[in-house]
Amino acid sequence: MSKQTNTLQRFIKHRAKYGLKSSDKRTFVVDFFIKAGRHFTVEELYNEIKKQKSGISYSTVYRALKLLKQWDLANESMFGDSITRYEPVDKSEHHDHLVCQECGRIIEFENGKIEKLQYDVAQQYGFTVSAHRLELYGLCRKCKKKVRRP
Amino acid sequence: MSKQTNTLQRFIKHRAKYGLKSSDKRTFVVDFFIKAGRHFTVEELYNEIKKQKSGISYSTVYRALKLLKQWDLANESMFGDSITRYEPVDKSEHHDHLVCQECGRIIEFENGKIEKLQYDVAQQYGFTVSAHRLELYGLCRKCKKKVRRP
DNA sequence: TCAATTATGAAAATGAATTTCAATTTCATC
Protein backbone atom coordinates (compact mmCIF):
# COMPACT_ATOMS: atom_id res chain seq x y z
CA MET A 1 0.00 0.00 0.00
CA SER A 2 1.50 3.32 -1.04
CA LYS A 3 1.81 6.09 1.48
CA GLN A 4 -0.74 8.12 -0.46
CA THR A 5 -3.28 5.33 -0.18
CA ASN A 6 -2.55 5.09 3.50
CA THR A 7 -3.07 8.81 4.00
CA LEU A 8 -6.34 8.65 2.09
CA GLN A 9 -7.55 5.78 4.21
CA ARG A 10 -6.74 7.70 7.35
CA PHE A 11 -8.74 10.62 5.99
CA ILE A 12 -11.72 8.36 5.48
CA LYS A 13 -11.35 6.95 8.97
CA HIS A 14 -11.28 10.40 10.55
CA ARG A 15 -14.23 11.47 8.42
CA ALA A 16 -16.26 8.56 9.71
CA LYS A 17 -15.13 9.09 13.28
CA TYR A 18 -16.49 12.65 13.27
CA GLY A 19 -19.69 11.78 11.41
CA LEU A 20 -18.81 13.84 8.37
CA LYS A 21 -20.26 13.06 4.99
CA SER A 22 -18.57 12.08 1.77
CA SER A 23 -19.01 14.66 -0.94
CA ASP A 24 -17.64 14.55 -4.46
CA LYS A 25 -16.04 17.93 -4.17
CA ARG A 26 -14.21 17.45 -0.91
CA THR A 27 -13.17 14.00 -2.03
CA PHE A 28 -11.72 15.41 -5.22
CA VAL A 29 -9.74 18.07 -3.37
CA VAL A 30 -8.39 15.64 -0.80
CA ASP A 31 -7.50 13.01 -3.39
CA PHE A 32 -5.83 15.49 -5.65
CA PHE A 33 -3.81 17.01 -2.83
CA ILE A 34 -2.70 13.74 -1.32
CA LYS A 35 -1.84 12.13 -4.64
CA ALA A 36 0.14 15.16 -5.75
CA GLY A 37 2.33 14.66 -2.70
CA ARG A 38 3.96 18.06 -2.72
CA HIS A 39 3.70 21.60 -1.39
CA PHE A 40 0.87 23.89 -2.48
CA THR A 41 -0.35 27.32 -1.60
CA VAL A 42 -4.13 27.43 -1.38
CA GLU A 43 -4.19 29.43 -4.58
CA GLU A 44 -2.00 26.93 -6.42
CA LEU A 45 -4.10 24.02 -5.26
CA TYR A 46 -7.31 25.82 -6.19
CA ASN A 47 -6.03 26.64 -9.66
CA GLU A 48 -4.68 23.19 -10.42
CA ILE A 49 -7.92 21.60 -9.32
CA LYS A 50 -9.90 24.00 -11.46
CA LYS A 51 -8.05 22.69 -14.52
CA GLN A 52 -9.39 19.21 -13.90
CA LYS A 53 -12.79 19.81 -12.36
CA SER A 54 -15.02 22.87 -12.37
CA GLY A 55 -17.32 24.11 -9.67
CA ILE A 56 -15.08 23.74 -6.65
CA SER A 57 -14.82 26.93 -4.64
CA TYR A 58 -12.02 28.40 -2.59
CA SER A 59 -14.12 27.73 0.50
CA THR A 60 -14.13 24.03 -0.20
CA VAL A 61 -10.37 23.98 -0.74
CA TYR A 62 -9.78 25.94 2.45
CA ARG A 63 -12.10 23.68 4.40
CA ALA A 64 -10.56 20.48 3.07
CA LEU A 65 -7.07 21.68 3.99
CA LYS A 66 -8.28 22.67 7.43
CA LEU A 67 -9.55 19.17 8.07
CA LEU A 68 -6.36 17.62 6.76
CA LYS A 69 -4.33 19.84 9.03
CA GLN A 70 -6.51 19.09 12.06
CA TRP A 71 -6.10 15.40 11.50
CA ASP A 72 -2.34 15.64 10.93
CA LEU A 73 -2.70 14.61 7.33
CA ALA A 74 -1.26 17.88 6.10
CA ASN A 75 1.53 20.14 7.28
CA GLU A 76 1.37 23.87 7.20
CA SER A 77 4.52 25.88 6.45
CA MET A 78 5.26 29.53 6.02
CA PHE A 79 8.54 30.09 4.27
CA GLY A 80 8.92 33.71 5.17
CA ASP A 81 6.64 35.20 2.54
CA SER A 82 3.40 35.20 4.57
CA ILE A 83 1.85 32.70 2.19
CA THR A 84 0.83 29.47 3.83
CA ARG A 85 1.83 26.27 2.09
CA TYR A 86 0.46 22.82 2.69
CA GLU A 87 1.88 19.40 1.99
CA PRO A 88 0.42 15.96 2.64
CA VAL A 89 1.95 14.23 5.64
CA ASP A 90 3.36 10.78 5.56
CA LYS A 91 3.06 9.86 9.21
CA SER A 92 6.11 7.64 9.16
CA GLU A 93 8.62 10.23 8.05
CA HIS A 94 9.82 13.66 8.95
CA HIS A 95 11.77 16.04 6.79
CA ASP A 96 13.05 19.59 6.73
CA HIS A 97 13.31 22.06 3.87
CA LEU A 98 15.70 23.88 1.62
CA VAL A 99 13.88 26.85 0.09
CA CYS A 100 15.18 28.59 -3.01
CA GLN A 101 14.59 32.30 -2.68
CA GLU A 102 14.92 32.75 -6.43
CA CYS A 103 12.59 30.16 -7.96
CA GLY A 104 10.67 28.98 -4.89
CA ARG A 105 11.78 25.39 -5.29
CA ILE A 106 11.47 23.35 -2.13
CA ILE A 107 13.91 20.53 -1.51
CA GLU A 108 13.33 18.08 1.30
CA PHE A 109 15.98 16.49 3.47
CA GLU A 110 16.42 14.46 6.59
CA ASN A 111 19.47 14.47 8.79
CA GLY A 112 19.58 12.26 11.83
CA LYS A 113 22.67 13.92 13.25
CA ILE A 114 21.00 17.32 13.25
CA GLU A 115 17.91 15.89 14.89
CA LYS A 116 20.04 14.28 17.58
CA LEU A 117 21.90 17.52 18.25
CA GLN A 118 18.60 19.40 18.48
CA TYR A 119 17.49 16.96 21.13
CA ASP A 120 20.75 17.48 23.03
CA VAL A 121 20.41 21.25 22.94
CA ALA A 122 16.86 21.06 24.23
CA GLN A 123 17.95 18.82 27.07
CA GLN A 124 20.59 21.32 28.12
CA TYR A 125 17.79 23.81 28.74
CA GLY A 126 15.46 21.31 30.39
CA PHE A 127 13.22 21.65 27.40
CA THR A 128 11.03 18.88 25.97
CA VAL A 129 10.72 19.11 22.20
CA SER A 130 7.47 18.09 20.58
CA ALA A 131 8.07 19.58 17.16
CA HIS A 132 10.67 21.49 15.27
CA ARG A 133 11.16 23.45 12.14
CA LEU A 134 14.37 23.75 10.19
CA GLU A 135 14.52 25.69 6.97
CA LEU A 136 17.54 26.67 4.93
CA TYR A 137 17.03 29.61 2.60
CA GLY A 138 19.22 30.42 -0.34
CA LEU A 139 19.87 29.55 -3.97
CA CYS A 140 19.30 26.19 -5.58
CA ARG A 141 21.81 24.79 -8.04
CA LYS A 142 19.93 25.99 -11.12
CA CYS A 143 19.36 29.49 -9.85
CA LYS A 144 22.95 29.82 -8.76
CA LYS A 145 24.01 29.19 -12.36
CA LYS A 146 21.52 31.70 -13.72
CA VAL A 147 22.45 34.40 -11.26
CA ARG A 148 26.14 33.99 -12.01
CA ARG A 149 25.67 34.03 -15.78
CA PRO A 150 26.84 37.42 -17.09
CA MET B 1 30.50 49.99 23.54
CA SER B 2 27.54 47.75 24.28
CA LYS B 3 25.85 45.94 21.45
CA GLN B 4 22.72 48.02 22.04
CA THR B 5 24.67 51.23 21.59
CA ASN B 6 26.18 49.82 18.45
CA THR B 7 22.77 48.91 17.04
CA LEU B 8 21.47 52.38 17.86
CA GLN B 9 24.41 53.99 16.12
CA ARG B 10 23.79 51.90 13.06
CA PHE B 11 20.19 53.03 13.09
CA ILE B 12 21.29 56.65 13.15
CA LYS B 13 23.72 56.02 10.32
CA HIS B 14 21.05 54.44 8.14
CA ARG B 15 18.66 57.23 8.98
CA ALA B 16 21.17 59.80 7.80
CA LYS B 17 22.03 57.80 4.69
CA TYR B 18 18.40 57.87 3.55
CA GLY B 19 17.82 61.49 4.54
CA LEU B 20 15.29 60.66 7.20
CA LYS B 21 14.62 62.96 10.09
CA SER B 22 14.96 62.44 13.80
CA SER B 23 11.64 62.55 15.59
CA ASP B 24 11.04 62.12 19.29
CA LYS B 25 8.46 59.43 18.77
CA ARG B 26 10.37 57.22 16.41
CA THR B 27 13.48 57.71 18.50
CA PHE B 28 11.63 56.61 21.59
CA VAL B 29 10.27 53.48 19.90
CA VAL B 30 13.63 52.51 18.44
CA ASP B 31 15.52 53.19 21.67
CA PHE B 32 13.04 51.30 23.77
CA PHE B 33 13.04 48.32 21.44
CA ILE B 34 16.79 48.09 21.04
CA LYS B 35 17.50 48.59 24.74
CA ALA B 36 14.93 45.98 25.73
CA GLY B 37 16.91 43.49 23.68
CA ARG B 38 14.22 40.85 23.48
CA HIS B 39 11.30 39.58 21.41
CA PHE B 40 8.12 41.63 21.08
CA THR B 41 4.91 41.37 19.18
CA VAL B 42 3.84 44.74 17.80
CA GLU B 43 1.04 44.82 20.34
CA GLU B 44 3.40 44.07 23.23
CA LEU B 45 5.82 46.75 22.13
CA TYR B 46 3.03 49.27 21.64
CA ASN B 47 1.60 48.58 25.08
CA GLU B 48 4.90 48.71 26.93
CA ILE B 49 5.80 51.94 25.24
CA LYS B 50 2.42 53.43 26.13
CA LYS B 51 3.23 52.85 29.81
CA GLN B 52 6.23 55.14 29.53
CA LYS B 53 5.20 57.70 26.96
CA SER B 54 1.78 58.67 25.65
CA GLY B 55 0.81 59.73 22.17
CA ILE B 56 2.65 57.14 20.12
CA SER B 57 0.40 55.36 17.65
CA TYR B 58 0.44 51.84 16.29
CA SER B 59 1.39 53.30 12.92
CA THR B 60 4.55 54.74 14.35
CA VAL B 61 5.48 51.46 16.02
CA TYR B 62 4.82 49.53 12.81
CA ARG B 63 6.82 52.00 10.80
CA ALA B 64 9.77 51.99 13.17
CA LEU B 65 9.92 48.18 13.11
CA LYS B 66 9.70 48.18 9.35
CA LEU B 67 12.73 50.42 9.10
CA LEU B 68 14.64 48.31 11.62
CA LYS B 69 13.82 45.20 9.64
CA GLN B 70 14.81 46.78 6.32
CA TRP B 71 18.14 47.80 7.76
CA ASP B 72 18.77 44.40 9.35
CA LEU B 73 18.56 45.87 12.82
CA ALA B 74 15.58 43.71 13.72
CA ASN B 75 14.63 40.12 13.00
CA GLU B 76 11.14 39.03 12.23
CA SER B 77 9.92 35.64 13.48
CA MET B 78 6.64 33.82 13.33
CA PHE B 79 6.51 31.02 15.83
CA GLY B 80 3.55 29.21 14.36
CA ASP B 81 0.79 31.39 15.79
CA SER B 82 0.56 33.89 12.93
CA ILE B 83 1.71 36.67 15.23
CA THR B 84 4.86 38.36 14.06
CA ARG B 85 7.56 38.91 16.63
CA TYR B 86 10.55 41.22 16.37
CA GLU B 87 13.85 41.23 18.17
CA PRO B 88 16.79 43.58 17.85
CA VAL B 89 19.67 42.11 15.90
CA ASP B 90 23.21 42.02 17.09
CA LYS B 91 25.03 41.77 13.80
CA SER B 92 27.89 39.78 15.23
CA GLU B 93 25.90 36.87 16.52
CA HIS B 94 23.32 34.41 15.34
CA HIS B 95 21.02 32.28 17.42
CA ASP B 96 18.09 29.90 17.09
CA HIS B 97 15.05 29.46 19.32
CA LEU B 98 13.36 27.13 21.73
CA VAL B 99 9.70 28.13 21.96
CA CYS B 100 7.54 27.01 24.87
CA GLN B 101 4.08 26.23 23.61
CA GLU B 102 2.64 26.59 27.10
CA CYS B 103 3.93 29.94 28.37
CA GLY B 104 5.41 31.41 25.20
CA ARG B 105 8.89 31.71 26.67
CA ILE B 106 11.60 32.01 24.07
CA ILE B 107 15.03 30.59 24.82
CA GLU B 108 17.94 31.35 22.55
CA PHE B 109 20.73 29.00 21.68
CA GLU B 110 23.66 28.60 19.36
CA ASN B 111 25.11 25.34 18.19
CA GLY B 112 28.06 25.32 15.87
CA LYS B 113 27.77 21.64 15.12
CA ILE B 114 24.22 22.01 13.89
CA GLU B 115 25.19 24.96 11.74
CA LYS B 116 28.03 22.99 10.23
CA LEU B 117 25.78 20.04 9.45
CA GLN B 118 23.25 22.36 7.87
CA TYR B 119 25.94 23.65 5.60
CA ASP B 120 26.93 20.10 4.69
CA VAL B 121 23.35 19.15 3.84
CA ALA B 122 22.95 22.20 1.64
CA GLN B 123 26.15 21.35 -0.21
CA GLN B 124 24.87 17.87 -0.95
CA TYR B 125 22.03 19.46 -2.88
CA GLY B 126 24.20 22.09 -4.56
CA PHE B 127 22.39 24.67 -2.53
CA THR B 128 23.89 27.92 -1.24
CA VAL B 129 22.48 28.93 2.11
CA SER B 130 22.07 32.60 2.87
CA ALA B 131 19.84 32.25 5.91
CA HIS B 132 18.23 29.61 8.03
CA ARG B 133 15.63 29.18 10.67
CA LEU B 134 15.66 26.54 13.37
CA GLU B 135 12.96 26.46 16.00
CA LEU B 136 12.30 23.79 18.59
CA TYR B 137 8.77 23.77 19.99
CA GLY B 138 7.76 22.11 23.21
CA LEU B 139 7.65 22.61 26.95
CA CYS B 140 10.09 24.62 29.01
CA ARG B 141 11.33 23.31 32.34
CA LYS B 142 8.80 25.29 34.38
CA CYS B 143 5.81 24.35 32.29
CA LYS B 144 6.81 20.70 32.27
CA LYS B 145 6.60 20.71 36.07
CA LYS B 146 3.24 22.44 36.07
CA VAL B 147 1.72 20.16 33.47
CA ARG B 148 2.84 17.07 35.32
CA ARG B 149 1.53 18.28 38.66
CA PRO B 150 -1.71 16.35 39.47
C1' DT C 1 -39.54 9.23 0.82
C1' DC C 2 -38.30 11.74 4.77
C1' DA C 3 -35.90 14.08 8.04
C1' DA C 4 -31.79 15.27 10.03
C1' DT C 5 -27.37 16.70 9.36
C1' DT C 6 -23.42 17.99 6.73
C1' DA C 7 -21.46 20.37 2.61
C1' DT C 8 -21.28 24.17 -0.36
C1' DG C 9 -20.66 28.92 -2.61
C1' DA C 10 -21.02 33.69 -2.35
C1' DA C 11 -20.68 37.29 0.35
C1' DA C 12 -19.53 39.33 4.68
C1' DA C 13 -16.43 39.52 8.45
C1' DT C 14 -11.98 39.31 10.51
C1' DG C 15 -7.39 40.69 11.72
C1' DA C 16 -2.69 41.94 10.98
C1' DA C 17 -0.24 44.94 8.24
C1' DT C 18 0.10 48.73 5.00
C1' DT C 19 -1.28 52.90 2.81
C1' DT C 20 -3.48 57.36 2.42
C1' DC C 21 -3.83 62.03 3.43
C1' DA C 22 -4.30 66.20 5.94
C1' DA C 23 -1.99 68.21 9.68
C1' DT C 24 2.35 68.62 12.25
C1' DT C 25 7.25 68.54 12.92
C1' DT C 26 12.03 68.77 11.51
C1' DC C 27 15.89 71.14 9.75
C1' DA C 28 18.75 73.56 6.45
C1' DT C 29 18.82 78.10 4.90
C1' DC C 30 17.97 82.69 5.27
Place this chain on the structure above:
DNA sequence: GATGAAATTGAAATTCATTTTCATAATTGA
Protein backbone atom coordinates in the same frame (compact mmCIF):
# COMPACT_ATOMS: atom_id res chain seq x y z
C1' DG D 1 13.73 83.59 14.73
C1' DA D 2 11.20 83.02 10.20
C1' DT D 3 10.61 80.28 5.90
C1' DG D 4 9.68 76.35 3.21
C1' DA D 5 10.68 71.77 1.44
C1' DA D 6 10.56 67.29 2.99
C1' DA D 7 9.74 63.81 6.49
C1' DT D 8 6.64 62.26 10.23
C1' DT D 9 2.42 61.42 12.39
C1' DG D 10 -2.39 59.53 13.66
C1' DA D 11 -6.72 58.13 12.25
C1' DA D 12 -9.08 56.12 8.96
C1' DA D 13 -9.25 53.50 4.84
C1' DT D 14 -7.40 49.72 2.35
C1' DT D 15 -5.35 45.31 1.44
C1' DC D 16 -5.03 40.47 1.47
C1' DA D 17 -5.25 35.88 3.28
C1' DT D 18 -8.27 33.42 5.88
C1' DT D 19 -12.55 32.44 8.40
C1' DT D 20 -17.35 32.79 9.18
C1' DT D 21 -22.13 33.34 7.96
C1' DC D 22 -26.19 31.87 5.97
C1' DA D 23 -29.30 30.29 2.59
C1' DT D 24 -29.44 26.38 -0.43
C1' DA D 25 -28.03 21.70 -1.94
C1' DA D 26 -26.36 17.07 -1.18
C1' DT D 27 -25.77 13.04 1.70
C1' DT D 28 -27.24 9.40 4.61
C1' DG D 29 -29.72 6.30 7.69
C1' DA D 30 -34.34 5.10 8.82
